[in-house]
Amino acid sequence: MTEFTRRTVLGLGGSAIALSALKGGEAWAQAARPIQTVAATMPNLPIESGATLRLIRPTRFVEPDEVIFRENIAKFTQETGVQVRADFVGWEDIRSQTAVTANTGAGPDMVIGWGDDPHVYADKVVELSDIAEYLGTKYGGWMFLADKFGKRARSNNWIGIPMGGSTGPIVYRISAVREAGFTEIPQDHAGFLRLMQALKRINKPGGFALGNAVGDGNGTANWLLWSHGGYMVDEDGKVAVNSRETIASLNYLKELYPTFVDGTLSWLDPSNNRAYASQQTFLTPNGVSLYFALKNDPATRAIAEDTDHAPLPRGVATGTPQSATILNAMVFKHTRFPNAAKRLIAYMMEGEQYDRWLTGCLGYWSHPLRAYSNSAVWDSDPKLAVYRNGMDHPFWSGYKGPITQASGTVASEYIMIQMYASVASGQATPEAAAREAERRIRRYYR
Incomplete structure (x- = not known):
């Protein structure tokens, strides 16, 4: 057998499934089932004139993660006119690039980093409570780890939007x-x-x-x-x-x-x-x-x-x-387009976009919103059952204490x-x- 690297191993599964999941968008659509929601009002976030966005996030280890993520961004651009540049960064490098962005007040408008990261830079990121409350209301509430990593310690103020978590049973x-x-x-x-x-x-x-x-x-x-x-x-x-x-x-x-x-x-x-x-x-x-x-x-x-x-x-x-290795989206205060950034995050978490991404990723990033427990991906193979509630484990980085800059530094x-x-x-x-x-x-x- 040829030598396997993590990217090779995960890429094999991604490339094979991507053909069926993405070809004309038909296979994943046939497997999908309606996601149960309740009525919720999107916050009034008028997009700033001439808005453009740049974001960085960890590189994909499952091919559809990047493919579908980019397609959802392209849809957002088509619907809003906001041009978005998304750069995929190595897992080991995302924190150093986030630190440069936070300390210089320049660079990406948004970072989809690791779970602790918004808490390391809590004073330099935009509060996201408005879209967090909207999404939580519409999609059945946030799972335990999403709530824990999304909110600033000892408050109800959201400074990150957890997009999913990879667990390791x-x-x-x-x-x-x-x-x-x-x-x-x-x-x-x-x-x-x-x-x-x-x-x-x-x-x-x-x-x-x-x-x-x-x-x-x-x-x-x-x-x-x-x-x-x-x-x-x-x-x-x-x-x-x-x-x-x-x-x-x-x-x-x-x-x-x-x-x-x-x-x-x-x-x-x-x-x-x-x-x-x-x-x-x-x-x-x-x-x-x-x-x-x-x-x-x-x-x-x-x-x-x-x-x-x-x-x-x-x-x-x-x-x-x-716990889980969590993708946590944050918006830096130096952005000129905070409303556009918030709208993009909310758009990526909406059912039409998110369930397609979740399904195409094979549940690799377990969902943070409870309504997605009903996603067809979790019933597509009985061996997936242990991952279904990956974001609901009652342990977190720095357990039992608050998630702060200290907990993030110890982990890193x-x-x-x-x-x-x-x-x-x-x-x-x-x-x-x-x-x-x-x-x-x-x-x-x-």
Whole structure:
């Protein structure tokens, strides 16, 4: 098999499905069903004379994400006359470009960045409560994570419009799990450890990213912490990472790590996709796109047929201990055309545009508005069920504290994943690793 990168893997699924989803717009339209709405009045936002817009957003990993996104923008231009330039930026680069825009007061009018980003620049972005309230009223309300990441901490003021979130439940080979003596993925820590040990014994190991990966690495760290009842800061923003729960999670990783396929300490976001597709690992957390990439490529279709999904093991958590990698739209105050920017965001979230994008993306960006739970994409394949409520998990960046510049900085500097990696590699004891993480995090929470 040729080498897989994340973009290759996700592009395979995207390119295959794009042909059916986009050819004349017919296939997706036939699969669609009416999205239930209620009457709502669009805010009075007259578009400024001569308005033009530029936006940046993360690059597509599923081809229809970009194709349909650009088509929806073209429709907006046709209907309003507003010319829109959309630039797709690498996942690792979007935050640095956003920082330049915020600090110079120049550049893109809008950024569709990551979940924490509007909170990092809360004083430099336009309030979006008017369109958030309109969309929430019309489309059944906002899901938990959308509400959490959209509103400024400790207020009802919206500073971002979450457009969707990519979640990472367990992706596994059905035959391997059965060969290991299990019929499902255990939800308790001890049972999951036994499964992973059994997979290692039959030479079909699992693996979790322990490198500085934007999505997968932070996902590993958050799962370990939250599933043991730990949290980084408390409700008031007081650093609480150095706790017995964190120590328990680090000791658990000491037992779990030897079951992993080799190399996970250096895994970045592409790595587990490549390892799973090339049958080096048989269980890993990932988004829906890996499954569809495998399903829509003849060379890997048999792997897809033998693949299923399950929630991350809950451990002692009250809900599935994961969050989502969220696309969060913000408008900077330096724009000359704030009404046009708001109108564009609202337009992209309306049913005619959004459901087409959601369906074409195969549910890769799980929806933030409850009405889209009725989208036909969620019933198109039973293996998608675990992604349907991806934006409703009760955990978030910096849990249990407020989402702020501090939480965003800690995530971007990979402090939590480095805490776990140091223990897995044997460079630190659990107690020393927790103390070091506490020291580093305190620099941002004052």
